[in-house]
Each structure stands twice: as C-alpha cells, then as structure tokens.
Amino acid sequence: MQFTVLGSGAGLPSKKRHTQSYILDAVDETNQYILIDAGEALQHRILHTSIKPSKVRSIFITHLHGDHIYGLPGFLSSRAHQGGEDLPLTIYGPKGLANWLDITFEISGSRLNYPLSIVEVGHKDCIEIDNFKVHVRLLDHNIDSFLYVFKENDKTGALDPDKLKGIGIEPGPLYAEIKKADVFEFNGETYRTSDFTGPDITGRKISVHGDTRVMAEPEYLSLIDRSDVIVHEATYLDGEQEKAHRYFHSEITSVLDNLKNIDYGALLITHLSNRYEDGFLNELAKELPSGVHLTHDFFEHPILRNSQENK
C-alpha cells in the first residue's frame, strides 16, 4: 500500500504545487486506488503517474472548498474515456456534492458510461468499502470538513506448520481447507483452526484530515492513535498560530504538539501555502522529528504493516 500526494498546495495552485488530491494505492491488496479530494487539474497530475483512473473505485471528498473539488468533474468525465467504461465508482463527501455534480454534468452535457453513486456522509459515519472500514469525523473548519480514518481489515494469522505437524498433519492441500474452516477433523479428533494459527494481522490505519484547526478532543485523538500514516494540513509553517486559528487552519508546531501523546508511523504535512520558498522549507524539514514529512506534489510514502511500531 502506498500514499501519494498529487496536490500539496493550499488555496491557489503554483507552478510546483497543485491544489489538494491524494491517492491511497491499494492495488496490491484490492486492485483499486482510493482518491481523496480532487483539486483542479487532478487529471493532469495523473497523466504524469502510472495511476489508472479506471482503477479508482472510491473517492472521498473531505470538504467542498474549490481547491479540493474543482478537478472532480473533469476527472469523472475523462475516466469514462480512460478505460473506466462500466466500472462503478462511488463518491463519499459532504452534503451538496450530489446536487453540484448533477447540475455540472447537466449543463455541460456530460454523460458517464459507468455507474456513479454519490453518498453524502456525516459525522461519525462508518463506511465499508473493499478491505477497509472508513470512519468519518467532523473537523473544525469554516465549512463541514471531514477526517477519514481508513482502517484496513485485520487478516487471520497464518497457519503454524509446527503445531499442525505436532498432530501429524504435514504441509499439503489439507492446509487450505483447514484455513478456510473454523474447526476441522483429523484422525477422528475435532480441532479449532484458531489453535493452529498465529495472531491476527492487524490492518493498517491511514488518517486523512481535511482542512481544520488543530483538534484536541480525546475521542478524536484516540480515533487516530496508532495510525500508520496521518495526513494533516499545516497552511501555516512559521509560528502564526493565531492567524491559523482565525482562518480555521493549522500551524505546524501546534500540530506536532497536539499529536505528541499519540503513536503514529508517519505524519505527512500537506496544504502548504505557496508563499513559503524552497529555502525555508528545506531548513524547516531538517528540524522536524523523524517520521514527519513536509510533502510536495508526487510525494510517495509506502505504508508498511505496523509501521507505528517501527518508530
């Protein structure tokens, strides 16, 4: 699994930073990409990657500000001509999204050749998609803005060949049958499969924030605790906490402070204002704790199993 930032900028695009879009690449696990947000020119960014729009089956929109959605109509229209024919797609996002897309497609005469579902989500919803449960949590912004916590389903542990050999079962086709069943019989005895498997493999957890002020509620912190990857905005990087608060955004030191009592594998800082120059960003990057990254467009981060324990 891999997390890719397609657009890392805030508000206005620059030559280097497009507005917000991310890809959660679960192709190895489910042959699918999950797209989060769709800033303008998302489809142009995708042209410079190996991402196949047809394999995007779920889109999560954090909030409806233009820098997070103006690329959605173009992406959806083009996907129809990029191998997406007949391949269903579901968009999850705040109320208002369905009406806007309907009107946009109606006036522009766009007809999609694949089934599109739009699901308007709310605070504390839990969405099930292939191999993930996605927890939705309202953040603190000037319009409804959501955190999406993607929790990969746990996997049953592997069979332990030593234990199976202990009761006389050598590796062979029987293993597959045992693995599928809760109980199995051998030589007249009945066994529970769980006594012969290793511990469950915990699914990975990726917490992606929409625009927000820093949030200190314990219930929220507990929800994102032990994330393998946290994606958080920091529109302000230079200590302007008050200004960040006034504009319903975050400042980087407050973000780091706020997360210091929870565990995580990596923290990806996004939604960087275009007013910061490379020199400043490079200096700042050197001072950040290990595992905290200032992202850029096309930034890629592999999501390892239990990466929070590798910290």
Place this chain on the structure above:
Amino acid sequence: MQFTVLGSGAGLPSKKRHTQSYILDAVDETNQYILIDAGEALQHRILHTSIKPSKVRSIFITHLHGDHIYGLPGFLSSRAHQGGEDLPLTIYGPKGLANWLDITFEISGSRLNYPLSIVEVGHKDCIEIDNFKVHVRLLDHNIDSFLYVFKENDKTGALDPDKLKGIGIEPGPLYAEIKKADVFEFNGETYRTSDFTGPDITGRKISVHGDTRVMAEPEYLSLIDRSDVIVHEATYLDGEQEKAHRYFHSEITSVLDNLKNIDYGALLITHLSNRYEDGFLNELAKELPSGVHLTHDFFEHPILRNSQENK
C-alpha cells in the same frame, strides 16, 4: 494585439495539450486581456505566461462542454487573490452559465472580491466592450455553440500635416484641438477636420469559433470574411469528414475548402485530438497553405493591422 492559445486539445487533456482556452491580448490598446473559453487548468497554464488575471475584464464562453468551462470556477476564484480585487469582470456565454457558477460558488463557499457580471448571449447578438464590437453567431454543434467575431473599432485617420500647412497651420498644439473637433476655424475661415485627415484606420477582426461542423451559409461566411485571424476547430485531421460530421465537429480539409473563397490573414487550427502524434502533425503542417497553422499550447500569433491584405 496578439492571440495566444493556452489550451489547444480536444475533449481530454494530454501531457502536452490542455483543453480549450485562448487569450486575445489587447493590453497595448486597452490594457486588457479578453479570455475565450476556460478549460480545466487554465489558471495553471497562465502561471507559465506573463498574463495578469486582474487584466482579464471580459470572458467569452463559446459553449458549455466541460473541456471549455471546467477551469472557469478556479480561474475566477484565484483572480480575486491575484490582484483582481475590485476590478470588474464580465462573462458572456450561453444560457445556463450563470446558474452553474452561482451553485458552484455557493457550495464551495467562494466569495469573489470583485464585481462579476454574467451575460447570457444568443444568436446574432452584438456586444460592445472596450474598443470592440463582438458579433455572436450560432454554430452547428450538439449543444448551443457560438462564433464570436471581435471587430476592433475603426480609428479616425491621422491629420495630414501637408494639407494643414497648405492653409498655413504649422505643427503645434493646435493639431490636438483640430483632431478632437469635427470642424475648426482658422484665420476667419471654417474647415471640416475630415478634409485634413487620412482615411479611417480599419479595426482588426478576429473570428473565434466554438466547436462546430463546417458551416457553408453565405451570411456566416460574409461575417467572417476579411478576418485578420480565424480560429477554427479541426478535431479530425485525417480525412474522416463523415465521422467529424456525425460528432458535430470539423475535419481540416473541409475547413480549408469552406474558407477558400473568403479572405483572411491567418487561420489557426485548434481543438486537435490527442490521438495525433507529433510526426503526423509535423508532416501535415508542411502541406498546409501559407497562413494556416496547427496550433499548440502557448502558440502565439501577432495580429497586425490589415493582415488579410498582406496575404
């Protein structure tokens, strides 16, 4: 005056060709740009030019297909932060545009800090803007698609110093007063200014087509006759006239054939399908008559006075 193609592609963007947008640069004449169409990532294209969004005071939308309008909300929103504060902007386009922009700005919480007027236009309208009359003509596409003929206002010819010297007036401050008036007095005699000026300077004419089939109506051809620049789509470049007709588009040889009995300075071919490769385009370009150009993104064409006579 100069015409710049910001997006020369059809339907889907490619790495090289964005979807449709053009700039008519009238900065030398009126300190303004006129934007025609607004494909997605228009604002990203502008970042690579010297164009100031604040100086765009008029936008003309040929038709509402996504590849011509999906960049409009982003451009309008960003213009507010790019020096456009308080500087009015008017958009001319087909019915439906105002409602779509209203809903788009409403759901995305966008507030512009400059006055925006949206004027929905129709067949045979004539719009007056600074230094231009713009004639609107319905084309032949599967939704309402317009031709805009930008006719620069004629200018009064220059004063002829030889004629003025003939009645005893030497060059001096009086010349400016004479030029402003229809009649003037000198040594007790009354003269008509027009008897002392050269012929009127004909304004330039730029005819920009939205997507269309080739149109043979004499009234249409007469409207675009003697254009300094004609901008016409040719989604098909390889003789597929029937297919072009079926999809309400044009094929290049039909375009050239259709325009062979009118005068024009230059013909800019746009809306090129991304399926054509550079090799094919280069070969085709060599075979085209002088003055006919296959355009690309960032293609620039100076618009000279009376350029149709320089042919």
